[in-house]
Amino acid sequence: xxxxxxxxxxxxxxxxxxxxxxxxxxxxxxxxxxxxxxxxxxxxxxxxxxxxxxxxxxxxxxxxxxxxxxxxxxxxxxxxxxxxxxxxxxxxxxxxxxxxxxxxxxxxxxxxxxxxxxxxxxxxxxxxxxxxxxxxxxxxxxxxxxxxxxxxxxxxxxxxxxxxxxxxxxxxxxxxxxxxxxxxxxxxxxxxxxxxxxxxxxxxxxxxxxxxxxxxxxxxxxxxxxxxxxxxxxxxxxxxxxxxxxxxxxxxxxxxxxxxxxxxxxxxxxxxxxxxxxxxxxxxxxxxxxxxxxxxxxxxxxxxxxxxxxxxxxxxxxxxxxxxxxxxxxxxxxxxxxxxxxxxxxxxxxxxx
Amino acid sequence: xxxxxxxxxxxxxxxxxxxxxxxxxxxxxxxxxxxxxxxxxxxxxxxxxxxxxxxxxxxxxxxxxxxxxxxxxxxxxxxxxxxxxxxxxxxxxxxxxxxxxxxxxxxxxxxxxxxxxxxxxxxxxxxxxxxxxxxxxxxxxxxxxxxxxxxxxxxxxxxxxxxxxxxxxxxxxxxxxxxxxxxxxxxxxxxxxxxxxxxxxxxxxxxxxxxxxxxxxxxxxxxxxxxxxxxxxxxxxxxxxxxxxxxxxxxxxxxxxxxxxxxxxxxxxxxxxxxxxxxxxx
Amino acid sequence: xxxxxxxxxxxxxxxxxxxxxxxxxxxxxxxxxxxxxxxxxxxxxxxxxxxxxxxxxxxxxxxxxxxxxxxxxxxxxxxxxxxxxxxxxxxxxxxxxxxxxxxxxxxxxxxxxxxxxxxxxxxxxxxxxxxxxxxxxxxxxxxxxxxxxxxxxxxxxxxxxxxxxxxxxxxxxxxxxxxxxxxxxxxxxxxxxxxxxxxxxxxxxxxxxxxxxxxxxxxxxxxxxxxxxxxxxxxxxxxxxxxxxxxxxxxxxxxxxxxxxxxxxxxxxxxxxxxxxxxxxxxxxxxxxxxxxxxx
Numbered sequence: 001x002x003x004x005x006x007x008x009x010x011x012x013x014x015x016x017x018x019x020x021x022x023x024x025x026x027x028x029x030x031x032x033x034x035x036x037x038x039x040x041x042x043x044x045x046x047x048x049x050x051x052x053x054x055x056x057x058x059x060x061x062x063x064x065x066x067x068x069x070x071x072x073x074x075x076x077x078x079x080x081x082x083x084x085x086x087x088x089x090x091x092x093x094x095x096x097x098x099x100x101x102x103x104x105x106x107x108x109x110x111x112x113x114x115x116x117x118x119x120x121x122x123x124x125x126x127x128x129x130x131x132x133x134x135x136x137x138x139x140x141x142x143x144x145x146x147x148x149x150x151x152x153x154x155x156x157x158x159x160x161x162x163x164x165x166x167x168x169x170x171x172x173x174x175x176x177x178x179x180x181x182x183x184x185x186x187x188x189x190x191x192x193x194x195x196x197x198x199x200x201x202x203x204x205x206x207x208x209x210x211x212x213x214x215x216x217x218x219x220x221x222x223x224x225x226x227x228x229x230x231x232x233x234x235x236x237x238x239x240x241x242x243x244x245x246x247x248x249x250x251x252x253x254x255x256x257x258x259x260x261x262x263x264x265x266x267x268x269x270x271x272x273x274x275x276x277x278x279x280x281x282x283x284x285x286x287x288x289x290x291x292x293x294x295x296x297x298x299x300x301x302x303x304x305x306x307x308x309x310x311x312x313x314x315x316x317x318x319x320x321x322x323x324x325x326x327x328x329x330x331x332x333x334x335x336x337x338x339x340x341x342x343x344x345x346x347x348x349x350x351x352x353x
Numbered sequence: 354x355x356x357x358x359x360x361x362x363x364x365x366x367x368x369x370x371x372x373x374x375x376x377x378x379x380x381x382x383x384x385x386x387x388x389x390x391x392x393x394x395x396x397x398x399x400x401x402x403x404x405x406x407x408x409x410x411x412x413x414x415x416x417x418x419x420x421x422x423x424x425x426x427x428x429x430x431x432x433x434x435x436x437x438x439x440x441x442x443x444x445x446x447x448x449x450x451x452x453x454x455x456x457x458x459x460x461x462x463x464x465x466x467x468x469x470x471x472x473x474x475x476x477x478x479x480x481x482x483x484x485x486x487x488x489x490x491x492x493x494x495x496x497x498x499x500x501x502x503x504x505x506x507x508x509x510x511x512x513x514x515x516x517x518x519x520x521x522x523x524x525x526x527x528x529x530x531x532x533x534x535x536x537x538x539x540x541x542x543x544x545x546x547x548x549x550x551x552x553x554x555x556x557x558x559x560x561x562x563x564x565x566x567x568x569x570x571x572x573x574x575x576x577x578x579x580x581x582x583x584x585x586x587x588x589x590x591x592x593x594x595x596x597x598x599x600x601x602x603x604x605x606x607x608x609x610x611x612x613x614x615x616x617x618x619x620x621x622x623x624x625x626x627x628x629x630x631x632x633x634x635x
Numbered sequence: 636x637x638x639x640x641x642x643x644x645x646x647x648x649x650x651x652x653x654x655x656x657x658x659x660x661x662x663x664x665x666x667x668x669x670x671x672x673x674x675x676x677x678x679x680x681x682x683x684x685x686x687x688x689x690x691x692x693x694x695x696x697x698x699x700x701x702x703x704x705x706x707x708x709x710x711x712x713x714x715x716x717x718x719x720x721x722x723x724x725x726x727x728x729x730x731x732x733x734x735x736x737x738x739x740x741x742x743x744x745x746x747x748x749x750x751x752x753x754x755x756x757x758x759x760x761x762x763x764x765x766x767x768x769x770x771x772x773x774x775x776x777x778x779x780x781x782x783x784x785x786x787x788x789x790x791x792x793x794x795x796x797x798x799x800x801x802x803x804x805x806x807x808x809x810x811x812x813x814x815x816x817x818x819x820x821x822x823x824x825x826x827x828x829x830x831x832x833x834x835x836x837x838x839x840x841x842x843x844x845x846x847x848x849x850x851x852x853x854x855x856x857x858x859x860x861x862x863x864x865x866x867x868x869x870x871x872x873x874x875x876x877x878x879x880x881x882x883x884x885x886x887x888x889x890x891x892x893x894x895x896x897x898x899x900x901x902x903x904x905x906x907x908x909x910x911x912x913x914x915x916x917x918x919x920x921x922x923x924x925x926x927x928x929x930x931x
Binding site (some may be wrong): 204218219 | 432456464470471497508544
Binding site for chain 3 (some may be wrong): 311
């Protein structure tokens with residue numbers, strides 16, 4: 001048997017898994033010992049959802065190298081598909097955990113289908129054109145769900161678009177009511193479920209990246225023409241990355257939705273997509289641990305800034321601009337590297353390291 | 354109604370009169386182009402490009418800057434779709450294929466301005482060349498099934514074997530983008546070779562190399578041809594390399610072939626001396 | 636007649652989109668960046684004009700000029716402080732900075748002027764009427780509509796002349812073709828980019844006033860959706876192309892109004908974006924965009 005040889009990539013991957021496990025255990029203990037405020041406790045599930053969103057978008061932006069401005073659209077598809085599933089299965093599956101798992105799978109599947117439908121036109125385009133079309137799709141998804149009505153009765157699920165034309169039998173109820181969204185959700189998402197989803201996402205992303213398919217995806221990012229010249233099917237691998245990313249976002253959407261009382265479609269808008277993109281860029285493209293930290297920190301930050309009340313979004317904006325300037329301007333980043341000692345600029349090439 | 358006026362039809366010879374080395378005559382040429390051409394907008398960049406390459410031939414494509422040499426490579430590999438003409442790769446018409454399919458059908462290439470996967474390791478670059486020979490699916494990769502370990506191990510060994518051709522085994526874990534220039538050019542050749550081509554296209558392989566490096570490269574090109582029994586078509590400005598190893602040479606000027614033949618024939622061709630050397634002696 | 640009515644209001648809305656799209660397209664052409672804060676400059680312009688006219692009782696013309704002045708300075712300031720230091724940075728970093736700037740402007744506006752709705756005054760009434768009546772009153776065209784369309788036409792002609800005839804205009808075209816070569820020819824690239832931002836922002840101020848004259852509710856997020864739509868219009872027409880911005884803007888406005896009138900009000904945005912996607916499928920660089928061939 002050959003001795004287990006760990007290269008730099010595997011080491012970083014194991015450290016990332018370790019970091020997530022340690023954070024989970026610490027937060028569980030703190031939560032159990034009453035050391036977390038109720039607001040913080042309430043943030044645990046959304047943090048997990050946003051971490052998975054950031055990880056999945058990093059697959060598109062950092063590993064595949066394509067800019068997506070509509071990632072919240074997949075989250076939305078997953079959130080609504082998952083929440084409708086969970087509501088429909090309320091009586092069929094009494095166990096919350098199992099129901100959540102089924103809902104997440106359905107959410108991921110729906111988001112994956114959306115990913116395929118969007119990927120077909122989007123992945124033919126390049127650069128900024130691709131970005132604007134993902135933005136357009138995000139808005140389309142928002143508009144459609146905003147006008148979608150779903151009800152359930154003994155006869156099964158009924159749906160209608162634009163106007164609520166659903167007539168339900170005795171004992172039936174509306175699940176999704178257009179702009180009103182889905183109210184009265186039974187919260188079945190837990191911090192543990194979130195932790196499992198994060199670990200699962202990491203396994204999928206790391207193992208995908210360090211396989212034949214992942215190499216092909218990164219080859220497309222580094223040099224598309226060279227990748228084609230060695231016989232790599234551009235559409236197939238772009239699609240693989242894009243759809244995997246969409247499916248994970250769908251699962252994250254379900255996790256998020258099942259931790260809320262109410263979800264509405266307009267929550268998953270362009271600004272939400274941008275928020276997730278910010279996590280990825282600040283954490284470093286292709287750097288999964290960076291995405292985890294950025295997503296967690298920036299989800300808590302607005303809560304921590306509650307003291308600033310009205311000023312918190314302003315502070316957020318200023319911090320964002322300053323961080324971008326500090327990390328990307330040669331003069332400023334030189335200044336900060338002297339200030340903080342060894343400071344490494346996140347590089348596109350640090351794929352999944 | 355009068356009959357529509359039409360230009361008189363010009364008849365062209367088929368099969369062509371293209372030449373290949375005598376030793377390859379027992380088998381059909383690996384590549385044959387007929388009347389290959391492309392227009393960019395109104396401008397004709399390449400016109401009536403006719404060429405055949407034998408199974409184990411080392412052929413050269415030369416010509417002044419801007420003559421359309423790289424454009425020919427881009428046509429052969431379908432980076433550009435030809436406006437006219439046919440490309441027969443091992444007897445198969447490639448007109449329906451894209452770049453990736455042409456590679457799988459047997460043409461691999463290097464680029465004038467090196468195009469490596471800069472952020473990936475040297476080994477991964479070669480493994481990407483082996484991509485279509487590595488046989489396991491996305492799910493085997495994600496769940497690390499036995500087929501993953503088996504195929505990756507085989508690919509690793511194969512990549513190392515290829516790297517040993519240029520004695521690059523100890524660079525396997527380095528980032529491709531961080532390699533010195535000469536090593537990058539060699540890696541690009543290995544990556545192309547890994548795809549198992551019948552025809553290897555080299556775009557200025559000796560660019561930026563000193564005479565001793567060029568001499569070593571010449572030896573290696575011949576060695577690769579002998580070992581893998583493939584054909585090579587190379588674009589090169591270094592005449593010592595072209596005249597030293599090429600068997601058939603094709604000279605391109607303003608997108609058109611002005612001469613074809615052996616190194617001796619080319620060196621003595623008045624049209625080549627006029628157009629290509631421009632009267633200067635090197 | 637209703638068809639004609641919808642067409643005219645579509646062209647009017649489209650004219651506003653076109654004026655905003657010009658700002659996106661010029662900046663993209665020259666600085667190769669998506670300036671997401673552009674939509675919020677519109678909002679600032681509208682607020683300035685609102686306060687000048689409604690609070691200080693100034694003449695609307697002076698209000699517009701003041702708005703243009705403030706926006707021009709603001710645009711140049713944003714460029715100088717936030718974008719110029721990132722000229723060599725990866726485009727994603729610039730994009731995030733632009734988005735940060737957009738949040739900054741929105742939240743500053745909210746702090747300065749509160750999130751409450753402001754009713755934008757309608758000051759375009761000539762001779763006591765708000766519009767002209769045609770065909771025995773079957774067709775009414777508001778002065779605002781006419782002024783908007785006229786402004787768009789004048790701006791287009793002006794810009795075409797500017798980029799075609801003047802030294803600065805030619806410099807802008809040169810910089811958008813090849814920054815390095817332009818610099819070697821002695822063109823001051825920084826000044827050129829600065830001027831581009833100035834023009835784009837002045838146009839944004841005009842667009843803000845025109846937009847709020849037709850849709851008079853003014854809030855700190857007034858600029859974001861029209862901004863995104865105008866950006867879509869710029870891409871639709873072929874980003875980087877000035878006639879493309881006009882074509883894209885007008886088409887988008889007409890499609891939006893028609894979709895609202897004949898298909899569904901709620902889904903009109905979805906329809907607009909769907910049309911964009913379909914167009915890009917067939918013309919991957921927009922209607923009037925240049926086809927780029929990758930050099931191999």
